[in-house]
Amino acid sequence: MLRSRFDRSRNFSDITEAISAQRRALELTPSGHFLLPGRLSDLGNSLNARFQSTGDLSDITEAIATQEKAVKLTPDSDSSLPWRLSNLGIALILRFERTGDLSDSSRAISALELARDMIPVGHPNLPSLLSNLGRTLEVHFDRTWDPSDLAKCISARQKVVELTPEDDEEMPSLLLDLGATFRRRFEQVGNPTDSDEAITLQLKAVELTPEGHAGLPHRLDAVGNALSARFDMTRERSYIDAAISKQQKAVKLTPRNDPSFPGRLINLGTSFMRRFEMTKSPSDIDNAIAAQTKAVELSPNDPVLSTMLGNLAVSLMCRFEQTGSASDLAAAEAAHQRSVDLIPDGHGSQFALLRNIANASYIRFNKSGDSRDLEKCISQYESAATCRVGTPYLKLKVAARWARLLRRHCPHSPQILPAFDMALGFVALIAGLEQTVKGRYTRLQSDSGIALEAAAAACSLDRPDKALEFLEHGRCLVWSQLNNLRTPLDELRIVDSSLADRIADISKQLEYTGSSRATAHISMSLSERIALEDESQSHLKLAQQWDDLLQTARAIPGFENFLKPSPSSTLLHHLPASGPIIVINVDEGRCDAIALLSGVDEPFHIPLPNFSLNKAKKYRTDLKILLRSGGFRLREKEASTVLADEPAARPIKPLNRARRDGDVIHGILRGLWNDVVKPILDALGFSVHPTSTEVLPRIWWCPTGAMSFLPLHAAGIYTGSKSESILDYAVSSYTPTVTAISNRVKNHRAIDKSVSGLFMTSQPNAPGATSIPGTTKEVDSIHSMGRGNGKRVLRLDGGDVTASDCLKHMENYSSVHLACHASQDAADPLQSRFLLHNGSLDLATILQSNLKNADLAFLSACQTSTGEEKLSDEAVHLAAGMLAAGYRRVVATMWSIGDQPAQEVASSFYNYLWSHSDGNRDDGFDGTRSAYALHHAVQQLRHRLDNSESSLLTWVPYVHFGY
Structure with a gap:
């Protein structure tokens, strides 16, 4: 009764008298008495209550000891055990919040989870216990940054909401807590779905709260934080405007003597500062500083004040950067120093403080030019990147900033490569296996290009071996993960x-x-x-x-x-003997080729000074406009119809006549030849035209970034008396990574003869797509040719084959020819698919199949190796997906193809393969010479045509991937 009165009156003598009475009761209770555990637990709860008022550690330490004893003395069969475990968990988490000892929070989670598992479903006190568990997991996460803590916290809080009646007065608070946890996960992982959940839940909490309710300011502030976090990721102005509106109302409704008032001011100030970063409006930064200064004045000296001071310092530095005010600079430095003095090592805010000091130092360097400011900036970025706290996403940002500043200002620093190494390590973490494939690609979109910067820096330092490792470890991450899972x-x-x-x-x-x-x-x-x-x-x-x-x-x-990423030396041990792999890296500052040759112990570095990222982007844009405006979007001639291959066309401004007269495709192929391919061939000694296709060496192109969309395999000069091209010197193939080829060399195995053969299908009338009757003729020709050569072939067309049938035949035949439409899903590449008359066959399904004897996939469909600009280094196309599924080699297309050329290329391709089978007349099928077969088929088509723009666009799209 005394403790109950204390809970209402906060009269300190009540709780002291309550504890005295409970201690006396314990003295009078014999050891082994059945009431002893309950009385111990009651005393612990009273000690908890007094600790929360006084902060006296001796009270919470005694509380934990008594709760532990109560749990130990309670039989497993006693229905009170879950509640005593819960009480112990609460005491432990109270001490953790004071001392930061992770063993306390870990023990608290264990006790509360055990209690949860003991309580029967439907028990009225289960929501309360789950709420305590959720809070415990949340504060534990603040120190560990363990994503599983947040996942468990969300789960616990969702179940509390589910178990609570909608009209319960606690519902708004429960929704608010759940939304806050989703926001925390959004800030850690960056999944927009989590942000949507946070904003929706917290807006609902506000809607359920009547005007004048004491909890309304807190709920408005929480919605503002969720909106501000979303703006920080998306930079959409509407989010930050809405955040400021909510937070201004929260501040207005909060009494000035409320302990939460400073925190709401600091949140409002942070939102104003974020908007200033976009608008550069002086009123925004003035409002930010005013709110944050007031918050600091009203706050006690503790680690929370350290965070507030750090935010104020950032705002002051932003205004200093704009106005050059010496007083702002002095105030910012004072705030930063005071913040450093207040924060303990390992505190959750330490990362943000280090990052903010680094940002401020760089602003000061730009104003002063003082190298000491630059040195401090770089040092603080390094400290932030290596700090014990902070999410991988935020650490990636500071590690990349650290590396880029070193590269710009200290180009010979030995720290450049370790800094990029660390940044790429964080890239791998933010796209980890705990996320869906779609989630990984979403995260990688915002951080693409770091591997290319790292490789360029390594080339500048004459470290092509390190450049190779950066590109292998930092590109095609999702396919590499899949490869590891299938090793x-x-x-x-x-x-x-x-x-x-x-x-x-x-x-x-x-x-x-x-x-x-x-x-x-x-x-x-x-x-x-x-x-x-x-x-x-x-x-x-x-x-x-x-x-x-x-x-x-x-x-x-x-x-x-x-299953660690392979070092350069390992990659060089397993290279094809028939020709080099050429990795081409293009960055803002430079372009380089790295040649890997069998039997050579070091990568061969070939600088390409005449090519640039701007040229690559221009070629890519010109080619895209040319293809859209010239009617090459479709497989058949009716260019007015939109296929399922790509979404409905947006209006695109056609090339003007002057550019068309300049023959764009000839210019692109000539530029690639003069500035990229010919210098590489010269450096490698490819200077003599071989006399026939049979003795041409292979070249595997591994382009990066914007280069991935350019037809290196067709580079050349096709007009005038001095015409020459890569086709005269080598047979070209592509590979997403070097590892994709080296693994094939390392793990080479013979195809099981029982499945050696070719399955083919034509799909001329897939629902929702334009008719492509030429596919039937294409497969007619291949089928007749295969039977005439005594090969094991199976043909099923149109409605005669379902997606599951197709998959079954792919498992039973080593090679497949798909003459159909294809649909690429850049957001979720595993949903990219081949369109059949009866449904569709997506990559996710293919990847889950048993294709251990897969050899060749001929994808006679449009744009099966096109890729996606936002994920240029992730090879999000069907050709790469089929390689990941197990096919050793893939024939694909860079853009749309015509029906008649498709028939000709396919017929020539298979005719070459079957006529060069060394007299082997068994019924098998071997795709080993598929690169030569495609080279031959394309040459046949090329020589039948002239060298006009339309003729080039007819044969150039055909490409070969893999071994």
């Missing part, structure tokens, strides 16, 4: 078969979950969202188990580098 485990199985089996099992589950897990959307019910979060937690656990299993494997002697 043969034969060697590990010899040493530890059980571990190999567990890795194989987790691999399959991760691959399936990454491509199949649904994404939350606004129309989902709460129960559906809870189920989705449960799936998300399971996915996260799988990813953590995968990491743990890799660490176990790497502890085995000889497996220290198991």
Whole structure:
């Protein structure tokens, strides 16, 4: 009764008298008495209450000891055990919030989770316990930055909302807490769905709160924070305007003596500062500084004040950058120094403080030119990147900034390469296996290009080996992850078969979950969202188990580098003997080629000083406009019809006559020849025209960035007396990465003769797409030719084959020819698909199949290797997807193809393959010479045509990928 009165009156003598009475009761309770555990727990709760008023650590330490004893003395069968565990968890988390000892928060989570698991479904006190668990997980996350803490917190808070009646007075607070957790995860992971959830939930909390309610200011402030965080990611003005509006109202409704008032001022000031970054409006930065200064004046000296001072210092430096005011500079430096003095090492705000000091130092350097300011800036960025706290996404930003500043201002610094190494490590973390494939690609869109910058820096330092590693480790991340999940485990199985089996099992589950897990959307019910979060937690656990299993494997002697990115030296051990792999890197500052040759121990660096990123972008843009305006979007001649290959066309300004007269495609191919391909051939000694296709060497092109969209395989001069091209010197193939080829060389194996053969299908009338009757003739020709050569071939057309049939035949035939429409999904590449009369066949389904004997895939469809500009280094096209699915080689198209040329190329291609089978007349099929076959087929078509623009655009799109 005394404690209850204290809860209402806050009369300190009440809680002191309550504790005295409870201690006396314990003294009078015999050891072993059935009431002893309950009395211990009651005393612990009273000590908790007094600690929350006084902050006396002796009270909370005694509370924990008594709660531990109460739990120990309570039988497992006692229905009170869950509540005593809960009380223990609450006491532990109270001490954690004061001391920061992670062992307390970990023990609190364990106690509360155990209590949750003991409580029967439907118990009226379950929501309260789940709320305590959610809060505990949230504060634990503030120190650990462990994504599983946030996932569990969301799950607990969702279930509290589900178990609480909609008209319950606590519902707005519950929605607010859940929304705040989604916002935290959005800030960590950057998934827009989490931001949508946060804003929706918190707006609903505000809607349910009547005007004049004491909780309204807090709820308005929370919505403002969610909107401000969304603006920080999207830079859409409407979000920050709405955030400021909500936060201004929150500040207006908060009494000046309310302990929350300074925090709401600081949040409002931060939003004004964010808007200033966009608008450069003096009123925005003045409002930011005014709000933040007032917040600092009203706050006690503690770590929270440190964060406020850091935010104020940032705003002052922003105004100093604009006005040059010495007083702003002095005030910012004083605020930063005071912030440093207040914050303990390892505090959750330490990362932001280091980053802010670095930003301020760079602003000062730009004003003063003093090298000491630059040195401090670079040092602070390094400290922030290596700080114990901070999300991978934020650390990526500062690590990249650190590397870029070193490259710009200290171009010979030995720290440049380690800085880029660290940045690329964070890129891999933000696109981790715990996310869906679509989620990974979404994150990678905003951070593309870092690997190319790193490689350019390495080339500047004459380290082509490091440049190669940067490009291999920082590009095509999702396909590399998939390759790791599918890596043969034969060697590990010899040493530890059980571990190999567990890795194989987790691999399959991760691959399936990454491509199949649904994404939350606004129309989902709460129960559906809870189920989705449960799936998300399971996915996260799988990813953590995968990491743990890799660490176990790497502890085995000889497996220290198991599934780690390969160093340059390893890549050079497994190169094809028939020709070099040429990696081409293009960056703002320079363009370089790195040639890898079998038998040569070092990468061969070939600078390309006459080419640039601007040229690559111009060529790409010119080519895109040419293809759109010239009617080359479709497979057939009716250029007015839109295919499923791409979305409905947006109006594009056609090339003007002057540019058309300049023959754009000839200019692009000539520029690529003169500035890129010919210098590479000269450096490699490719100076003599071979006499026939049979003795041409191979070249594997591995372009990066904007180069990925350019036809290097057709570079040349096609007019005048001195015409020459790459086709005269080598047979070209492409590869997304060097690893994709080196793995094929390393793991070369013969095709199982029982599945050696060709499955083909034509789909002339897929629903929703234009008719392509030429596909039937194309497959007619191939089928007749294969049967005439005694080959094992199967043909099924149109409605005679379903998607599942097609997949089954792909498993039973080593090679496949798909003459159809294709649809590329850049946002979620695993949903890219081949369109059939009866449904469609997507990459996700193909990847989940057993294609261990896959050899050749001929994709006679439009734009199957086009890619996506926002993900130029992720190879998000069907050709790369088929390589990832297991096919060793793929024939694809860079843009749309015509029916008649498609028939000619396919017929010539297969005729070459079957006529160059070394007299082998068995019924198998071998795609080993597919690159030569495509080269021959394209040459046949090319020589039948003239060298006009339209003729070039007819044969140039055909490309070969893989080994």
